[in-house]
């Protein structure tokens with residue numbers, strides 16, 4: 001019977017193969033190579049432009065000067081980067097540990113949904129960056145206020161995406177599960193959680209980037225170590241190439257956190273659930 | 286192959302009784318009456334179609350029989366037992382395929398076995414048999430997103446049949462398919478049913494499909510849905526596609542079409 005498939009079956013199989021290619025590791029690597037190529041091209045262009053137009057390095061240092069600044073100061077940079085990374089990672093981890101369960105509670109509690117959720121959404125109009133000085137007043141100059149700022153910026157994206165994801169289960173799927181005699185717990189773990197996964201991961205990716213922002217902002221306000229602190233020092237000493245070097249390290253840090261999440265997503269989720277973009281995400285600084 | 290736990294009578298299907306059902310949907314706006322005074326009886330092991338225009342409450346009727354909705358008035362009984370809550374032994378094919386996109390074809394078909402904690406070795410072999418019967422051998426590891434609409438609907442039918450349910454409820458299972466695929470699947474369904482008789486309630490808006498497959502066709506009026514007339518189909522089962530050339534087939538189709546014309550549906 002299998003060899004007597006209708007034509008529509010064959011075209012479906014063909015388009016499925018095309019879809020697989022797009023989702024495959026090879027396809028992703030190819031896309032990655034293209035992006036890397038464009039990136040390198042941009043750097044080269046930058047180098048040529050700064051040399052050709054003789055732009056002074058206190059306005060825009062060339063990529064080579066930036067690399068030299070990083071290489072000349074690498075130990076200090078590494079030590080301070082680890083401080084910032086620790087703060088960001090802690091804030092990020094707490095925002096996952098708090099954000100996902102809070103999203104689940106909001107979905108399952110009418111009261112939280114009616115009262116806490118609107119408050120959370122409204123809280124997003126507060127520029128959380130402005131909380132930084134207050135946190136310093138409350139929690140001192142150590143790493144704690146930085147972790148808390150990172151957390152307060154990062155966790156909202158996770159909560160909202162968890163709530164949105166868990167509420168996206170089509171009613172027909174719930175009907176199907178109920179008709180099979182599934183208990184609420186079975187419906188939750190077999191349908192609602194998988195359905196929410198692309199959203200939750202999109203939220204986690206956003207907060208990965210946001211948590212680095214939070215840590216830096218905290219260090220700008222009051223710190224004696226960390227890349228944010230080092231930026232202020234470099235700025236005061238007019239070390240513009242170093243300033244740019246720190247920017248590079250911060251970008252790398254955000255990217256590392258982001259791609260750790262992507263890696264976990266690839267390992268943990270079957271292809272149809274992997275979020276391919278962060279378009280679903282919500283969040284404000 | 287038979288599921289070992291059920292007795293012989295249930296294996297041939299259970300009768301469905303719908304008794305004096307009114308269904309009114311509340312909500313914020315004005316209440317909508319979907320069904321009015323619907324009573325019907327589907328004999329154990331018979332194939333019955335509910336035929337009516339779009340929006341007349343056919344899906345609602347199926348959800349009521351599945352126990353997924355509660356009637357405003359009246360009651361449903363399956364195998365002589367009144368429903369109180371969800372009926373969990375029916376195989377259901379919903380209007381959309383409702384496959385879980387993150388599960389492979391095989392895992393979708395096995396979902397009833399996982400939820401009901403059936404013997405997995407038995408379930409796997411049955412899933413393989415069913416997928417083979419609908420021409421989907423070799424697609425077990427694919428995801429639903431990689432399949433055509435017709436293939437997905439066949440997977441949904443396999444899933445509904447997996448636990449060897451005593452009743453099968455289907456809501457316009459072929460409605461979204463192209464004409465050729467639909468005809469093929471109608472033939473497949475008739476064969477599967479004739480091989481292993483169950484009580485089937487098929488929702489459809491396709492007159493020929495209803496007459497082709499059913500022992501009885503129940504015709505409903507536009508909303509609020511009432512039962513207009515019941516048409517016993519005296520053609521012998523199983524039905525081959527050649528039955529479309531039979532004058533008796535066309536006679537019944539025309540009769541139903543006349544009824545729709547008389548009530549202003551056509």
Ligand SMILES: Nc1ncnc2c1ncn2[C@@H]1O[C@H](COP(=O)(O)OP(=O)(O)O)[C@@H](O)[C@H]1O
Pocket residue numbers: 310311312317318319337338339340341342343344345346508
């Ligand atoms: N869950 C619901 N809530 C409110 N109204 C509904 C609901 N389901 C169906 N209806 C209404 O009931 C009527 C019958 O719907 P339905 O049973 O889906 O018809 P059919 O399947 O025959 O096309 C329609 O007017 C529809 O708007």
Ligand SMILES: [Mg+2]
Pocket residue numbers: 340343344345380456
């Ligand atoms: Mg319908």
